[in-house]
Structure formats: structure tokens, C-alpha cells
């Protein structure tokens with residue numbers, strides 16, 4: 001890793017590597033000037049840190065960029081964009097590196113890596129947060145919870161705030177407080193021409209509309225500004241586990257219950273082989289189970305009563321419920337979602353959970369090819385469903401459920417089997433789904449579904465894209481073709 005230029009012995013190699021990978025016309029002087037002007041570091045294939053720098057969360061992604069520029073601030077991002085632009089380089093923008101399609105990295109181009117910028121500043125009186133573009137959900141929750149505050153984020157604490165927010169963002173708080181984008185009050189963004197924009201309800205409303213669900217198509221967001229809500233610091237929740245043999249009873253009971261549940265309560269269902277959790281009897285480990293994960297954010301003493309019906313869907317084979325710090329719940333699933341495993345996910349938006357949906361999901365569970373694969377049903381609704389579909393770029397307010405088929409395994413030789421399982425399970429569900437999809441769950445081979453991810457807002461997004469990024473510099477994403 002080199003913080004700056006000026007190492008003559010390595011410069012020649014630098015020129016060669018960059019030339020060899022993707023640039024036609026880079027001179028030594030250009031590279032020197034660029035590197036000398038950065039506060040952050042440039043990592044290239046011959047550098048010791050390169051292998052680590054090109055990794056992203058999904059172990060299936062194996063890209064070799066020409067260089068990774070670890071930007072220390074806005075000026076570095078601006079310089080990186082100028083360098084990429086003038087040398088015709090492909091660009092990838094990386095926040096937390098969790099995108100399942102691996103869009104945070106690219107082959108042969110320049111990765112603008114923001115992961116060093118993890119600052120989070122809270123104003124407890126104004127209930128506002130200013131978040132840097134490399135912050136993880138854990139960083140955000142840690143700072144906000146020091147004041148008993150939070151905004152809706154996802155369920156795996158190592159995910160990046162940036163990518164999650166730009167696609168929409170949902171998690172345990174979404175039924176009470178909406179999607180992450182519903183709580184985004186402003187942003188700063190560098191567009192392809194290097195200009196810094198202030199985006200909010202009063203400044204560049206169109207662009208502000210676009211980044212709330214339109215992904216990384218419009219520029220590099222260098223700062224996010226969120227509204228916060230009092231949450232916790234303790235919530236009531238946890239897991240209730242049923243043997244899969246009771247699925248015919250517990251899944252319909254879940255459907256009835258969640259339809260009438262308070263917005264203070266989120267209950268998601270997970271179908272998988274039971275991990276060896278300490279509260280489960282050993283005889284259940286490795287057996288197919290239906291797990292209900294609950295998070296109640298209402299008055300603390302009403303938590304047990306609110307969650308009690310989940311324990312009565314059938315006869316649980318194990319449960320782990322109680323009050324716990326919100327930050328602990330936000331990390332509860334991290335051990336099942338560690339980076340580096342091979343992952344292939346397929347996702348559907350659904351308006352309802354009919355019996356045929358459950359039948360299809362149970363077939364997927366019976367055929368599950370690895371102990372790490374799972375099917376999850378995220379229940380949205382509540383505040384996440386109330387805004388109009390065109391209030392901002394995120395369009396899917398009718399998706400009360402997001403159903404994911406999570407293919408996850410360790411060995412490359414299992415790729416075909418596990419990918420095949422995810423695709424077949426997904427196909428069986430298609431006839432019951434809305435036909436739309438959450439952009440942040442698209443895999444790398446789903447370009448035909450990109451327009452479904454932006455839904456009826458696609459054309460407006462394409463016009464905005466045509467205005468701010470006519471040459472499609474930001475195409476390393478679920479791409480919106482610029483409409484001029």
C-alpha cells in the first residue's frame with residue numbers, strides 16, 4: 001500500500017500495471033500527480049494489501065481492479081473521479097462491500113473505496129445524524145444509541161450504511177419508522193463532473209428524490225444526513241423455533257398474526273436447518289425448522305405480551321426471548337452472515353403469503369443443499385408501506401413481504417448445486433410474487449430484472465441520470481441507462 005507517489009522504483013511498474021489493466025493513455029506524470037494529490041492510499045496488484053483490498057462480502061465475487069483508492073475524504077473522491085474520467089477508466093464505488101452482486105468492486109477499473117470514512121456525528125437535541133460514506137450499521141447504531149436514538153437500518157451490522165440507504169433500506173424498525181430512505185433528510189454528493197451538490201427537500205429536489213432508492217447511479221454520496229427516533233436502548237425480542245413438521249400450522253398462524261400486529265412489532269420468519277444454538281436441544285440441531293425472529297420497540301413492559309402470540313403458533317422446540325440492548329439485537333445475526341462464504345441470493349416482493357407460497361417455501365426447505373442456506377420472509381408494511389410509490393425513487397410500497405432464497409455455502413464445487421437450488425426455489429414462487437424486486441438483493445446475473453427493481457419510477461430516474469451522468473461513469477451498479 002502506498003500513501004503517495006514518489007517511489008521511483010515502483011513507478012514504472014505502476015504505469016505498466018495500470019496500462020495493462022484498462023487504460024490506454026496514462027503517462028507516468030499523470031499517475032504521479034494524481035497520487036501526490038491524495039490524502040488516502042492507492043493499492044495496486046503488486047502491493048501486499050491488494051488481495052484483501054479486492055475482497056467483498058460475497059466470496060463468489062472475484063474481481064481484479066487496476067487499483068483501489070482508499071479515499072480519506074471528499075477531495076480524494078473528487079481526485080479519483082477526475083483521474084478515472086480523464087483516463088476512461090471503469091469505476092466501482094465501495095461503501096461496506098456487502099452488495100451481493102459485488103458491485104463494490106470491478107475488473108480492471110478503479111475502485112473508489114470509502115470504507116476508511118466511518119465517522120458518525122449525532123445531535124441528540126435535533127435528533128439528527130451525519131454519517132460518512134464508509135460507516136457500517138454498527139458504527140451508526142453505536143453512536144446513535146449512546147443517546148437512545150436510532151433510524152431504521154438492516155439486520156447485519158457489518159453492512160454499509162451507504163449502499164443500504166441508496167437502495168431503500170429496511171430492517172427491524174421499518175414497520176414503526178419506515179424505510180431507511182424515509183429517514184434520509186439530506187446528503188452531499190459528487191457528480192461525475194466532480195461538482196459537490198447539497199441535496200435535500202429544498203435543494204436539487206429531483207436528485208434528492210433519485211438517490212432515495214435509485215442506488216449509486218447518480219454520483220458518490222460523501223455524507224448522509226438522517227433523522228433519528230427514540231429507540232431502546234433495550235428492546236424486547238428474540239427467537240421462537242418450531243420443528244418443520246408444524247409448518248402447516250405455524251405459518252398460517254404467522255400470516256394471521258402479522259396482518260393485525262402493531263407497527264411496534266416486527267416478526268420475520270426463517271426456514272432453515274437449525275444451527276447449534278445453545279437454547280435448542282441437541283436433537284434439533286441440523287433439523288429443518290421454522291424460526292420466528294421478533295423485535296418489539298414499543299413500551300418496554302408491553303414487550304412480553306406483544307410477542308406472546310408468537311409462542312403460541314404451535315409447540316416450540318426452543319425459544320430465546322427477553323429484553324436486550326438494541327445494539328445486541330442488531331448484531332444477533334452476524335455470526336450466520338460472516339464475510340467470505342459463497343452466496344447466491346434470489347428475491348421476490350410479495351403482497352401476501354398464501355398457502356401456495358408456504359408450500360413452495362417448504363419444498364425449498366426440504367431440498368435445502370447446505371446447512372447455511374435459508375429462506376427468509378421479511379414482513380414490512382406499517383410505516384414502510386404508507387408513502388406513495390412515487391414519493392421518492394424507492395417504489396415498492398405494496399411489498400408487504402420480501403422473500404429471499406439465500407444460497408450460502410463454502411466450497412466452489414458446490415456452486416452449481418446451491419445456485420440451482422436458489423433458482424428453482426425462486427422460479428416456483430414467481431407466480432405468487434409482485435414481479436418487482438428490492439434493488440439491493442439483485443444478484444450479478446439479473447440485468448433483465450433491473451427495470452423491475454426501479455418499477456414505475458424507472459423513466460424519471462433515467463432522465464435524471466441522463467442529466468447528471470450522461471456518459472454513465474457510474475455504471476458499476478444496478479444500472480439505469482441515461483435518457484438524454
Ligand SMILES: Cc1cc2nc3c(=O)[nH]c(=O)nc-3n(C[C@H](O)[C@H](O)[C@H](O)COP(=O)(O)OP(=O)(O)OC[C@H]3O[C@@H](n4cnc5c(N)ncnc54)[C@H](O)[C@@H]3O)c2cc1C
Pocket residue numbers: 056057092093094095096097098099100102103104105114133153154155156158159160161162163164165166167168169170171215216217219220221222337440441476477478
Ligand atoms: C448479509 C447481508 C444482510 C443484508 N441485510 C439487509 C437488510 O436487512 N436490509 C436491507 O435493506 N438490505 C440488506 N442487505 C442488502 C444491502 O443493503 C446491500 O447489499 C447494499 O448494497 C450494501 O451496501 P454496502 O455499502 O455494504 O455495499 P457496497 O458493495 O460497498 O456498495 C454497493 C453499491 O452501493 C453503491 N454505493 C455504495 N456507497 C456509495 C456511495 N457513497 N455513493 C454512491 N454509491 C454508493 C455503489 O453502487 C455500490 O456498488 C443485506 C446484505 C447482506 C450481504
